[in-house]
Amino acid sequence: xxxxxxxxxxxxxxxxxxxxxxxxxxxxxxxxxxxxxxxxxxxxxxxxxxxxxxxxxxxxxxxxxxxxxxxxxxxxxxxxxxxxxxxxxxxxxxxxxxxxxxxxxxxxxxxxxxxxxxxxxxxxxxxxxxxxxxxxxxxxxxxxxxxxxxxx
DNA sequence: GCCAACGTTGGC
DNA sequence: GCCAACGTTGGC
Numbered sequence: 001x002x003x004x005x006x007x008x009x010x011x012x013x014x015x016x017x018x019x020x021x022x023x024x025x026x027x028x029x030x031x032x033x034x035x036x037x038x039x040x041x042x043x044x045x046x047x048x049x050x051x052x053x054x055x056x057x058x059x060x061x062x063x064x065x066x067x068x069x070x071x072x073x074x075x076x077x078x079x080x081x082x083x084x085x086x087x088x089x090x091x092x093x094x095x096x097x098x099x100x101x102x103x104x105x106x107x108x109x110x111x112x113x114x115x116x117x118x119x120x121x122x123x124x125x126x127x128x129x130x131x132x133x134x135x136x137x138x139x140x141x142x143x144x145x146x147x148x149x150x151x152x
Numbered sequence: 153g154c155c156a157a158c159g160t161t162g163g164c
Numbered sequence: 165g166c167c168a169a170c171g172t173t174g175g176c
Contacts, residue, residue: 007174033159055174113175131157133173158173164166 003144004043005050005061005127007135015051015063018103025068029076029098030084036136040097041071049101050139050147052127053110060112061147069100107151121146 006028008014018026031037043049047067053059073094076084089095117128125143126132139147 009174035159059175131174133158135173154176156173156175159171161168161170163168 002042002044002047003049003139003141004039004047004067005052005125005137005139007052007054007127009055010053010062011056014053015065015103015106018051018063018065018101019106022103025100025102027098028101029074031074031098031136032084032086032096033133033135035134037097039136039138040099042138043067043099044070048104048144050144058110058112060110060116061107061151062110063106064104065101066104067099068102071097071099074098107148109151111147111150115150116147119146119150
């Protein structure tokens with residue numbers, strides 16, 4: 001089972017929003033970056049995903065969600081009224097994909113970015129690289145264990 | 153709010 | 165295909 005990490009602004013969709021809807025799925029949509037989209041299409045039902053809070057007071061990894069539905073065309077791209085509308089996208093040739101995810105658990109504590117940066121073994125994780133804007137990325141089993149262990 | 157780093161667009 | 169200009173991301 002593959003593992004992943006997604007970035008989100010908690011004001012948009014936080015781990016607590018997932019927790020509040022525990023037992024039901026939330027669409028992960030609005031991704032408009034090709035590399036991130038390509039990773040999303042590789043997600044499978046049951047994959048675990050770290051949720052990272054960005055652009056906020058407490059930046060870091062906050063919890064874990066599970067993929068409940070693999071990639072399907074992101075509806076927003078077809079809707080002219082959607083902020084995620086893409087005029088070059090058609091239902092026959094969709095450009096962007098969404099997945100569904102559901103709450104699994106919060107980490108015992110939030111792991112701040114500076115802590116992630118200082119941990120050995122995470123050097124290859126795009127998240128900790130300066131200037132990286134990739135919002136969906138794979139996490140190796142080794143990286144996953146390092147982060148879980150750090151959470152306590 | 154600032155600004156460096158990045159991805160995308162479009163003229164050539 | 166190059167690359168300057170632009171808009172966005174995201175830590176600080």
